[in-house]
Amino acid sequence: MFHLTKRYLDAIDKDGNSWILYFAHLKLGPFLFRYSSVLFSDAKGNVSEESSLKSCSLPLIQDTININCNPLKISGTWKKTQNGICLILWNTNEGQELVWNCHHPSAQVELTYKGKKFIADGYAETLILPFIPLKLPLEKLRWGRFTSNNTSLVWILWEGKHPLNLVFMNGEEYNDAQHSDAGFSFDNGNWNLYFQHSILIRNGKLGEVIRKYPLLKFLFPKNLLRSTEIKCKSLSELKSKDELYSNGWSIHETVTVLT
Numbered sequence: 402m403f404h405l406t407k408r409y410l411d412a413i414d415k416d417g418n419s420w421i422l423y424f425a426h427l428k429l430g431p432f433l434f435r436y437s438s439v440l441f442s443d444a445k446g447n448v449s450e451e452s453s454l455k456s457c458s459l460p461l462i463q464d465t466i467n468i469n470c471n472p473l474k475i476s477g478t479w480k481k482t483q484n485g486i487c488l489i490l491w492n493t494n495e496g497q498e499l500v501w502n503c504h505h506p507s508a509q510v511e512l513t514y515k516g517k518k519f520i521a522d523g524y525a526e527t528l529i530l531p532f533i534p535l536k537l538p539l540e541k542l543r544w545g546r547f548t549s550n551n552t553s554l555v556w557i558l559w560e561g562k563h564p565l566n567l568v569f570m571n572g573e574e575y576n577d578a579q580h581s582d583a584g585f586s587f588d589n590g591n592w593n594l595y596f597q598h599s600i601l602i603r604n605g606k607l608g609e610v611i612r613k614y615p616l617l618k619f620l621f622p623k624n625l626l627r628s629t630e631i632k633c634k635s636l637s638e639l640k641s642k643d644e645l646y647s648n649g650w651s652i653h654e655t656v657t658v659l660t
Contacts, residue, residue, distance in 0.1 A: 404428040405530040408459050410466065410479055411546075412510040412521035413650045417444040419602070419634050420514065420521075421652070422468070422475070424459050439473045441514065442634060446600040462504050466525055477512025479523050481505050483553055484572055491563055493532055500529040506546070506569065507553035522548045522650065524555075538562035543580055545653025547594060547637055552647050554594060554639070556585065561658075582655075584637070591642055596635035596651060603632040628658040 405427045413419040421440040426433060438452035453472035460468045466479040485504040492498045505525035512519050524546045540561035547554040552571060558580055559565035568575040568587045578587040584595040606629065637651040 402428065402430055403531070403533045405528075406459060407528045407530070408525070409527070410460070410468070410505075410523065410525040411652050412477070412479075412508075412512060412519075412523035413634060413652060414519050414521040417600070417634065417636075417650070418442070418519060418521070419650075419652065420475070420512065421602070421632070422470075422473075424457060424468075424470075426459055437470055437473060439470075439475055439514075440602060440632075442600065442602045448602060450603075462502070462527065466505065466508075474515045475512060477510060477514075479505055479508040479510050479525050481508055483507045486555070486569055486572060488567075490557075490559075490565065491538070493536055495532075497532040498529075499532075499537075500527075501557075502527040502529070503555055503569070506555050506572070507548050524548065524553075524652070540658050542656040542658075543653070544656075545651055547639065547649060547651040549639065549647035549649030552639060552649075554651075556580075592646075593640045593643075594651070595638045595640065596633075596653075597638055599633045599635040601631070601633055602652075603630060605630060628656060631655045 405425065408424040410422045411420060419442045423438045425436040435457055436454060437457045438450065440450045442448045451473050455472050457470055460466050464481045469476040483506050486506060487502045490499045490501050503526045508523040508525060510521040510523035512521065538561050539559055543558040545556055555569045556578060557565055557567045566576050566578055568578045575587045577589060578585045584593065586593045632654040635651045638648045639646045
């Protein structure tokens with residue numbers, strides 16, 4: 402039996418220091434695999450990444466998420482500032498459901514990383530995948546989040562046999578987004594998010610993590626393992642009918658699955 406629970410948290414401060422954290426538990430029959438990582442990009446764009454296969458519990462989902470991961474030298478709190486969103490993104494013919502729980506679309510973050518304290522804006526979500534990824538009908542993915550003092554945006558674009566086009570602005574759903582590498586528009590073009598200055602965080606293969614678990618390779622198709630993942634952070638402007646509404650930081654990614 403395959404069952405993956407992946408907790409994702411991020412944070413970015415006003416200077417552009419950013420953290421992306423993963424906590425994953427994979428049940429494979431009677432075995433439980435644990436993984437945690439932190440991807441740090443400082444204000445100048447210098448990137449470092451650390452991961453651990455040591456036992457690490459999944460952070461509990463509550464209004465304030467607490468983490469304390471000694472192997473990654475990071476601890477902190479993610480305090481929810483908006484109501485969450487929970488959707489079934491896809492289900493198999495057998496009724497297995499891919500659940501996306503965006504429990505913290507916006508959060509106030511206080512964290513300590515390698516002995517230094519930071520205040521930041523953050524985000525947190527959980528994916529629950531109870532079936533092997535071979536079944537996912539996905540060819541390309543765009544995902545991201547934007548936060549400012551008064552606004553949160555979360556977006557998901559799937560291309561493939563089961564297309565999805567979702568944008569949530571302060572919890573309200575839109576389904577007509579037009580995406581490009583420079584940002585996207587939605588609500589019939591009334592709203593536009595522009596990436597003003599993008600800094601590359603990662604450009605690599607999805608299989609880099611799986612290589613740590615050689616026994617798991619048979620569960621993932623080779624084209625997926627060789628597919629590319631590009632992560633960026635961007636100073637962003639949200640405009641309403643060409644007038645500036647708010648500005649802040651976005652963290653976003655594009656995944657291209659080889660066919």
